[in-house]
Amino acid sequence: MSHSPLSSLRFKRLLLTGAAGNLGQVLRPRLKAYCDVLRVSDIQSLGSAAAGEEVQVLDLADASGVKALLEGVDAVVHLGGVSTEQPWAPILAGNIMGVVNLYEAARLNKTRRIIFASSNHATGFYRQDEVIGTSAPPKPDGFYGLSKAFGEDVAEMYWHRWGIETVSLRIGSSFPEPRDRRMLSTWLSYDDLERLVVASLTAPIVKHSVIYGMSDNRGSFWDNTGARHIGYRPQDSSEPFRAAVEARQPHIDITDPAAIYQGGGFVKMAPHGE
Numbered sequence: 329m330s331h332s333p334l335s336s337l338r339f340k341r342l343l344l345t346g347a348a349g350n351l352g353q354v355l356r357p358r359l360k361a362y363c364d365v366l367r368v369s370d371i372q373s374l375g376s377a378a379a380g381e382e383v384q385v386l387d388l389a390d391a392s393g394v395k396a397l398l399e400g401v402d403a404v405v406h407l408g409g410v411s412t413e414q415p416w417a418p419i420l421a422g423n424i425m426g427v428v429n430l431y432e433a434a435r436l437n438k439t440r441r442i443i444f445a446s447s448n449h450a451t452g453f454y455r456q457d458e459v460i461g462t463s464a465p466p467k468p469d470g471f472y473g474l475s476k477a478f479g480e481d482v483a484e485m486y487w488h489r490w491g492i493e494t495v496s497l498r499i500g501s502s503f504p505e506p507r508d509r510r511m512l513s514t515w516l517s518y519d520d521l522e523r524l525v526v527a528s529l530t531a532p533i534v535k536h537s538v539i540y541g542m543s544d545n546r547g548s549f550w551d552n553t554g555a556r557h558i559g560y561r562p563q564d565s566s567e568p569f570r571a572a573v574e575a576r577q578p579h580i581d582i583t584d585p586a587a588i589y590q591g592g593g594f595v596k597m598a599p600h601g602e
């Protein structure tokens with residue numbers, strides 16, 4: 329969907345990693361409005377470059393490739409990496425080596441700001457009947473959540489040591505619509521995702537900030553008060569989908585760990601994604 333930009337601020341060159349993924353495909357056409365050149369990257373094919381785009385296919389584990397990827401880049405929207413619970417090897421490559429390679433490349437290329445797609449699974453072992461804020465320490469619910477907690481620590485280190493700013497987005501569930509009862513709490517609409525990313529890119533000072541990526545849902549496990557300085561104001565809500573979701577899933581087993589913990593089904597996935 330194309331609409332008028334949410335900010336008049338423009339970057340010379342923005343980098344979008346993970347551009348072939350679900351959220352990358354959503355943001356690729358939308359981020360063009362905020363930059364002169366949008367550089368898109370992924371390990372998978374990205375098609376040909378549209379007007380105003382540069383395309384680079386590479387593995388985030390390739391340090392020299394990532395260093396070249398950041399050349400001339402003012403800010404990064406970093407979505408690339410493993411996005412589900414997986415064996416350790418791909419998570420090590422994409423999310424551990426990948427994030428260190430990205431920040432090292434940012435340091436060497438003097439890139440100023442990174443928007444890091446963290447995840448609610450970094451705090452998946454908090455309970456669904458507690459509300460946590462943006463300073464809640466990680467309680468990862470698997471290798472995937474652990475890698476996102478690591479990414480947040482990398483961001484914290486590069487802020488203090490090198491002055492590179494990051495907004496770590498602990499994204500809830502960003503899909504066309506909420507699919508189950510948990511997602512009525514965790515849903516982030518695509519329009520709100522754009523609002524969140526643009527606010528994170530354009531807020532004057534963010535240092536290293538953490539914010540939960542959610543729409544204005546009626547029930548939520550998260551309180552973003554500590555991140556008001558980012559200026560994100562969600563406009564959507566899961567409420568219009570409630571009746572359909574509750575009709576599909578009228579009962580919840582409150583003894584099921586997937587219903588007890590914020591990470592939902594991720595908290596009981598077999599080790600190593602087996």
Ligand SMILES: NC(=O)c1ccc[n+]([C@@H]2O[C@H](COP(=O)([O-])OP(=O)(O)OC[C@H]3O[C@@H](n4cnc5c(N)ncnc54)[C@H](O)[C@@H]3O)[C@@H](O)[C@H]2O)c1
Binds near residue numbers: 350388389498501502
């Ligand atoms: N969609 C959500 O609801 C959600 C929730 C929480 C966090 N996130 C995070 O947001 C980001 C985007 O999510 P998504 O749903 O679009 O995931 P996705 O899996 O569709 O996209 C991730 C992209 O990263 C690429 N990638 C994986 N390993 C790579 C590597 N080693 N080198 C280069 N590229 C690599 C993949 O090819 C893929 O295109 C991810 O970092 C994910 O962890 C998403």
